[in-house]
Amino acid sequence: MKRLHRLTAILVKLQSKKIVQAAELANKFEVSLRTIYRDMQALTDAGVPIGAEAGTGYFLVDGYSLPPVMFTEKEANALLTASKIIKTNNDQSLINEYQEAIDKVIAVLKTTQKEKLQILEQRVFTYNREKIKPSTSLSVIQQAITDFRVLEIQYTAASKEFSKRLIEPLGVYFTNNTWIMIAHCRLRNDYREFRTDRIINLIETQELFPPKHFSLEEYYKKYAETYNLYASS
Template sequence: MNKTERMLAIVIELQRKGVLRAEDLAGRFETSVRTIYRDMQALSEMGVPVAGAPGVGYSLMEGYFLPPVSFTAEEATALLVGADFVELRLDAEYGSSARSSQEKIEAILPENVLEETARLRSAIRLLNDRTARTRGEEKETFEQLRRAIVRKRKIRFHYSKNLPGPDGSRHSERTADPYGLVLSQGAWVLVAFCELRGDIRHFRLSRMNELVVLDASFEVLPGFTLQDRRPADNRNVIVRMLVDPAVADLVQGADNFYMETFEPGEEGWLAMFRVRQVEELLQWTLGWGAAVRVLEPESLRDRMREEIDNMRQRY
């Protein structure tokens, strides 16, 4: 990063964060404090209203805004593809804002950058086939939740959860304080304080239905930050399988969500999975026929035998 680029980046950082010490800026841009002092002096001489207070740091005078900046083709592509993602995965209101943002970005790009950006974007495609069936429902749920989060309104909904055993699933009605939305492992998850459990819980949007935004308001628990929350990974069951070399490429290309490792062995390829319950891999494994053999656990081997016997009775 040359001096001009660094000075521009310093102004952007001050706009974003308000007040920064010379030591903070030096660490951010991997340079010396003395260099930051010189950069600040140069910015002041250029007419940028930088204010410095000993022991406090540097800031921009209130009301100052950085004039429009130019984008490289790579930067513009990142923004435009990001807008494509927002339009694809979020609700209609954000989708409209994303399209508007794209038009504004394209309008200010020089012709040569616009052409290069179009070429780069043509090499990137976002697909949403995996969630096509529930895309509309999830987007509607997402929009309702987003509005409830902004307005700090409680919600009520029915929630279904898959369980091991003969019952298969459990349904419950929940009232909760919606704190935030997280895209985790390809699925949207609501982080909320659940009144039924008396604690913060994670709810997959695909399992929520009959959502109602209530008039009652809520306050976020003191000290809560969404950045520190991560849906618990409770996939504690280890499954190992032996894969015939003839289908190894197909199995690996299937990109199973639960697969952790896929390595060559003496008799074939060894695949290791982590699941919450063995039923999560039952149908997938049956689909490969004799080309995939379960090594462990025995509970999945038993379920495979049981399902195969049921199939034989039908034929």
């Protein structure tokens, strides 16, 4: 990779993460740490406000933003293909949000790139044999996870039992064409899993819960053998 391209890619990486470690950049671009240090100095000399913390990494100073990013044809093709795959998932809110993002990507492409993308759009197809029961709550759940917002749900378990619960959403995962939410259930006072296609109604409350440590890896080690992966008890 030419240095100019690498410097541009480093800038994009810095804007996409709060802290970026030099070793991470060296591995990504297959260069030495010394080369990364020189690149950072070059960006600083060019007027980019890059901060550094010993033992932590590099970061962009608050308030600095990059010009709109231009996509290569291969990157645009990858995003289009991903949109086709996403359309086979069972959550309509994810489909809608991703389509909005794709429209913004297409808006900044050159005319020739748009024309090529139109050709590809007609020649990429995905098919799911299973009939999927749709859900519409994933986008709200994802926002609640990052906002630490309590949700109120009306839910039907695998046993057909109906319940109304206040939950603290912690994570989501996708399996067998179904989105599963992991949450701390106040009704059971423990972790529970909820299929999003079994949520009958979802309300965003005004209550926030205290941020808590949660790791999917730790969760599975402790709870995967205890709880059914497809339903709440």
